[in-house]
Amino acid sequence: MSGVWGWFGGGGSSQKRQINPKNAILDLRSQLEMLQKREKHLQAQIDEQDALARKNVSTNKNAAKAALRRRKGHEQRLEQTMSQILTLEQQVNAIESANINRETLAAMERAGKAMKGIHQNLTPEKVDETMESLREQNQLSEEIVQAISSAQVGEPLDEDELDAELEDLQQEQLDNQMLKSGKVPAAAERLPSVPNGELPTSKVAAVEEDDEEAELRKLQAEMAM
Incomplete structure (x- = not known):
């Protein structure tokens, strides 16, 4: 008690x-x-x-x-x-x-x-300022990324050199097709252009010889069929 x-x-x-x-x-x-x-x-x-x-x-x-x-x-x-x-x-x-x-x-x-x-030091105005600063920084970041992406690093490429390399690749592909099928592709029948409009004698003879061989392979292929 x-x-x-x-x-x-x-x-x-x-x-x-x-x-x-x-x-x-x-x-x-x-x-x-x-x-x-x-x-x-x-x-x-x-x-x-x-x-x-x-x-x-x-x-x-x-x-x-x-x-x-x-x-x-x-x-x-x-x-x-x-x-x-x-x-x-x-x-x-x-x-x-x-x-x-x-x-x-x-x-x-x-x-x-x-x-x-x-909330002592936090007001709607400060929130707006912070959000605006974030938007500005995001925009600046995007601009920097675009500038870096569009910047060209190193020396510019030689277009003539690229065209010559492309022609070599095309010729190599045509030669491979001719060896596999025995037929002359339409692109191979056209003679390469010469700056002066004329082919040297040695190149003309080589082209004629290639054409004869191509025709011979074509006939052989047809007979085989």
Whole structure:
């Protein structure tokens, strides 16, 4: 009972200690445990006196009446104890609810302070400035990428050299086709152009010889078919 007496001014030095919700709940639960033990004890005494009264109801009426009287007293104390238990349980629930409300409010206050600290130096104008700066930097980055991509690295290529190499590749392809099929492709029948409009004698002879060989391979191919 010391916890309860402490709240009502009868605890002496214990009254001076600060009572927080957790300590109050612990004290109430301790008192509840004691009252519940008392409840069980009183119920056991009631059952005992009831059995004694039933045992002596026919043989010893005075003993039976005394047992009933004691049973009535135990029942009254049991009723008081159960009422105290109910009151303490309600008090525990009330303190727990109040404590939850207080902790919830404190958490909300801390969240509000945290939000205030976050937004202390943050305004819509600063957000707009930051977004505009980001857009400018992104645009600058794209321009740099385009400039790097369009820049020509090294010396420009010689177009005449590329054309000559392309002609060599075409000629090589035509020669391969002639060797495989034995036919002269239409592109091979055209003579290469000469800047002066005339072919040297050696080149004309070589071309005529190639044409004869091509015609010979063509006839051989036709006969083979």
